[in-house]
Amino acid sequence: MSKNYRAELVGAFGNPIDENPTGVMEEAAFAAKGLNFRYLTVKVEKDDLEAAMNGVKAFNMKGINLTIPHKVNVLKYLDELSEAASIIGAVNMVVNKDGKLWGENTDGKGFLISLKNEGVSVEGKQVVILGAGGAARAIGVECALAGAKKIIIVNRNRERGEELAGLISDKTAAACEYVEWNSSYQVADGTDIFINATCIGLYPDVNSKPDVDYDTVKPGMAVSDVVFNDPNTLFLQEAAKRGAHTINGLGMLVNQGALNFTLWTGVEAPVDVMVDTLKKEFGL
Ligand code: NDP
Structure with missing residues (x-):
């Protein structure tokens, strides 16, 4: 029987990004659902976004979150946008649909x-x-x-x-x-x-x-x-x-993360696990 050693990749591009807790929350959710996904928290400078988005395609990543300063600039590297994202003029997440990048705003x-x-x-x-x-x-x-x-x-x-x-x-x-x-x-x-x-x-x-x-x-x-x-x-x-x-703002953070989880995996998000993980992260 052949084994699959390859994980599906998602993550976040931003700068500053070191203190962004999203990866801990998403990884806990992947583990809870038994999904072999990795969330990479990646520092990407403003001028390196094009190369980074080419990387999403080259690495066959399932998708990516965008945060400061990339939420608007990323539009020029996307193939399609949701209705809300096109009105807002910014995206916080991308799904790689068989090589076509689709932008959505789940905030x-x-x-x-x-x-x-x-x-x-x-x-x-x-x-x-x-x-x-x-x-x-x-x-x-x-x-x-x-x-x-x-x-x-x-x-x-x-x-x-x-x-x-x-x-x-x-x-x-x-x-x-x-x-x-x-x-x-x-x-x-x-x-x-x-x-x-x-x-x-x-x-x-x-x-x-x-x-x-x-x-x-x-x-x-x-x-x-x-x-x-x-x-x-x-x-x-x-x-x-x-x-x-x-x-408070934790609900928004958890629920945009839960929407992203489902858009990337097609699986319902374990919201309780995500809430508990974030609360622990913030010492609450
Ligand atoms: P932006 O930099 O895009 O916007 C900041 C806004 O705050 C501007 O309207 C600015 O006003 C205003 N502002 C800043 N300082 C002052 C001040 N001293 N007095 C009056 N207005 C001020 O930031 P974002 O919209 O991206 O982020 C805003 C907040 O939302 C952040 O704290 C971020 O962490 C949070 N956030 C939370 C999320 C969650 O999931 N809970 C998701 C996304 C963001 P002006 O136009 O006059 O400069």
Whole structure:
């Protein structure tokens, strides 16, 4: 009987990448499902992306995650894009389909699953998003595609904020407006879901919180943070003090990882194993 000594390869390309915990989570999931897959955490400089993507094909890798600074630049090396990825204009994962590279963005989808797991649906809701960077773009577009009624983008840089609001208004059915963030933000009346999609509060900046008038956060409002390191951000602590339903960034991280797992392997992801592995990794 012939044996197969070859593992299927996936991984992540980025820089900085050393502190990215995704590989530990995915490898634990492969082991739990008895899959001979390896997840490689690879440092790839900005100018080396073309060579690295050729490597994905040359090594017959099943796919790859992209992180800073490659999420937009990688588009020119892909053969196909999902609908969401083409609207967002960025991908965080690629599947190698028999030599053709297909790009998808699972950040926003993972975020929506983390809300759903907490009993929160975006359909017909008013959503306020702080930030207009990569995470905010993915979340904003997915909320719109999932039927949010109105989306308000609150961002410091006007150009970036207006660009995202215009994109959502033009390409989806949701109404979207931009609000400049130049003083303490007062959460708009009628808001159901309030999201921090900036990096404020990300380790080591754990003593910072977004400049918000937290007394405008209403009891029962769903308040979520994309920051997962440390997951108990000051933003969420302030919202919890006002009676909000808080949802931390670990759910988004796990669920985008679970979607990637399934897209690469065709197997349902062992989400519990992934959650436990990440919690252990963060000492929770
Ligand atoms: P980007 O660099 O693309 O965007 C950063 C955003 O934060 C911009 O809108 C920027 O505003 C805003 N911002 C940064 N500092 C400040 C400040 N002091 N005051 C006001 N606004 C500020 O980053 P990403 O979108 O890629 O990442 C954002 C966060 O999302 C990171 O913490 C990342 O770890 C997290 N993330 C979490 C994921 C998860 O699975 N939980 C997945 C992906 C990302 P401006 O435009 O004005 O500069």
